[in-house]
Amino acid sequence: MSQNPCCQGTHAACTERFEIELQSPDDLVIALAGNPNTGKSTVFNALTGMNQHTGNWAGKTVGSAIGRIRHEQHGFTLVDLPGTYSLLSQSADEQVARDFICFGNPHATLVVTDATNLERNLNLALQVMEVTDRVVVAVNLMDEAKRKGITIDLAGLQEQLGVPVIPMTARKGEGLPELKDMLLKIALGEVKPSPKLFPYSEEVERAVAELIPQVEPLVGGVLRPRWVALRLLDGDDSVLAALEQYTMEPPRPIRSGEVVIPQ
Numbered sequence: 699m700s701q702n703p704c705c706q707g708t709h710a711a712c713t714e715r716f717e718i719e720l721q722s723p724d725d726l727v728i729a730l731a732g733n734p735n736t737g738k739s740t741v742f743n744a745l746t747g748m749n750q751h752t753g754n755w756a757g758k759t760v761g762s763a764i765g766r767i768r769h770e771q772h773g774f775t776l777v778d779l780p781g782t783y784s785l786l787s788q789s790a791d792e793q794v795a796r797d798f799i800c801f802g803n804p805h806a807t808l809v810v811t812d813a814t815n816l817e818r819n820l821n822l823a824l825q826v827m828e829v830t831d832r833v834v835v836a837v838n839l840m841d842e843a844k845r846k847g848i849t850i851d852l853a854g855l856q857e858q859l860g861v862p863v864i865p866m867t868a869r870k871g872e873g874l875p876e877l878k879d880m881l882l883k884i885a886l887g888e889v890k891p892s893p894k895l896f897p898y899s900e901e902v903e904r905a906v907a908e909l910i911p912q913v914e915p916l917v918g919g920v921l922r923p924r925w926v927a928l929r930l931l932d933g934d935d936s937v938l939a940a941l942e943q944y945t946m947e948p949p950r951p952i953r954s955g956e957v958v959i960p961q
């Protein structure tokens with residue numbers, strides 16, 4: 699799929715669906731995701747300085763921080779999502795992160811990872827890459843990795859993921875200029891990442907292939923049918939409820955029994 703369905707439509711979505719005020723309607727919106735303790739807030743603070751405020755997600759007891767920066771004549775609104783290990787919507791935090799990435803129409807999503815714990819952190823990055831192409835992976839805590847004698851094949855990682863990878867030591871501001879440049883390029887469509895998606899077992903892939911034609915007419919243009927099919931196979935129908943809640947013109951609610959989930 700060449701276009702990112704999550705980024706179609708207007709960025710009024712941020713204001714209308716998530717009550718996030720953009721200072722200007724031209725603002726580029728960046729979502730920050732990451733496991734807890736990867737330095738996500740440090741990256742956010744380093745980028746935005748004092749230019750930030752806290753908010754709450756409607757109906758959820760989950761805090762958020764919204765910040766604004768200017769870079770190369772462009773205004774950015776940064777949304778610091780709750781730290782999560784996954785987007786599987788098992789907690790309010792995960793649901794907020796998932797819903798914003800899916801329905802907030804961010805121009806780019808930054809996944810902050812911990813260089814000393816990359817394997818576990820990449821789980822979230824791979825999940826975000828299933829939802830949107832417009833992803834940058836920041837490998838933060840590079841100083842800690844060095845101290846522990848961990849070396850990371852950054853070029854190899856970028857090649858294997860298919861999205862830009864930026865090494866950082868956010869605490870010292872290292873990697874920030876490169877990060878801002880990359881976020882701008884992705885937000886403007888000058889760099890178009892092509893995430894290499896994780897293949898599941900043959901059995902799951904067969905079930906996904908069977909579901910996609912049924913799901914596509916119902917969610918096409920809003921969410922990736924493959925991702926929705928995977929969630930349905932997971933038994934996570936909260937994604938359907940979210941689809942109804944956040945899409946301004948839902949195709950129509952999916953009735954139970956309408957989509958036949960392969961056993």
Ligand SMILES: Nc1nc2c(ncn2[C@@H]2O[C@H](COP(=O)(O)OP(=O)(O)O)[C@@H](O)[C@H]2O)c(=O)[nH]1
Nearest residue numbers: 734735736737738739740839841842867868869
């Ligand atoms: N050594 C080192 N520590 C960092 C770096 N970035 C963040 N930290 C520290 O990691 C801890 C967690 O950072 P925080 O930004 O709160 O993480 P969050 O939970 O992902 O928002 C804090 O003690 C930070 O000072 C870094 O690049 N290097």
Ligand SMILES: [Mg+2]
Nearest residue numbers: 738739740781
């Ligand atoms: Mg934080």
